[in-house]
Amino acid sequence: MGTRRRGEELERAILQAAAEELARSGYAGMTMDRVAARAGTNKNAIYRRWPHRAALGVAAYRHLSDVAMPNPDTGTLRGDALEMLRQANETWSSPHGAVLRSLLAAAADDPALLDLMRERSGADTMDRAWLAMLARAVARGEAPPTAVHPRVAAAPMMLLRAEYAMRGIPSVPDEVLIEIVDEVFLPLVRGRV
Amino acid sequence: MGTRRRGEELERAILQAAAEELARSGYAGMTMDRVAARAGTNKNAIYRRWPHRAALGVAAYRHLSDVAMPNPDTGTLRGDALEMLRQANETWSSPHGAVLRSLLAAAADDPALLDLMRERSGADTMDRAWLAMLARAVARGEAPPTAVHPRVAAAPMMLLRAEYAMRGIPSVPDEVLIEIVDEVFLPLVRGRV
DNA sequence: CCCTGTACGGTACTGCGCGTACCCTAAGGG
């Protein structure tokens, strides 16, 4: 048979297959044999590139997602915060987000996965976006300067994440996002004198 | 050999063995074979009582834990909140908490486990304790009446939980608890006018 | 244009863990 794929081409095929398996069965259901079969190759070619399943999982996730970091500027702190949460909620509810959640869940029992996820998680970038948002609010006189604080910036996303962890999974209703902003985030900003 | 255990006695022995395995290796590392061996019996006796590993895991967890709900009354809102967080942190850092976290992690991939855990999580009781705490602060004139709100009450524990999810595992340092109280919880209470 | 090293493909195998089947044997109630 003429064409035997090599190098880049094969690697893309494997990542594609792994991503499809992730989307279909989650990380727990992604088996090396099925990935190999779907890619039309065998486990050898996979293990020659990634040392274990966790590495492949993270690589496949990276392959299908280049998440654009949102940076809304609606003119009000409330509008910006709500927009950030809505975009995050949308991302995490999507099939793509299901993959991410599945990886995060698995990471709790798999230190290798946890390390791999931490660097790629984009949490830092997210925090910076929130801090920038707060700085703009301060510049507008909408918030006291003391509101620009890492814990304040990280709180809303953490609450949203905890909401996901508590409910089964699917999607957090918009009312919850509004409550997080109106009952927690804005009072918190206001209270930091 | 004269004595062959039956019924209640055997069941307690199995649960005890399962709890010890949970404490030693977490849920992911609790194997049916080892539980059977430690209990001095075989998998037959286990599967006759619980349909699958998840059921045994939850049953074993219940067997070794009747968590006392803390209800501190230090005289100040700050003292109460810090005490609640410290006790939660201690519980979750303990072997017992490790078991709980391990079960929760596994629950993300195992719907049966998730259902079993939800009823036993004690989240409601926890929220009530925080609301009572806030009500006392209001009575002392330490907080505005509007601060008594479910989202406010739930926020600190959610932040602590998110902190656990982010870091690898072991224990959240006390400084973080203090920051959650001083930089988030108290300003939040103050800002709810 | 051949020759050789390297990567791919095929396959088989170890090790482990869940869940099941089968058969023998001790308990203990009628």
Next chain:
DNA sequence: CCCTTAGGGTACGCGCAGTACCGTACAGGG
């Protein structure tokens, strides 16, 4: 005292991670 019931011993079947071996196509240098 016997007969049903439940425990004990053991051996499976199955699926999956990761490894080993070997033959073979491909690329690139001579």
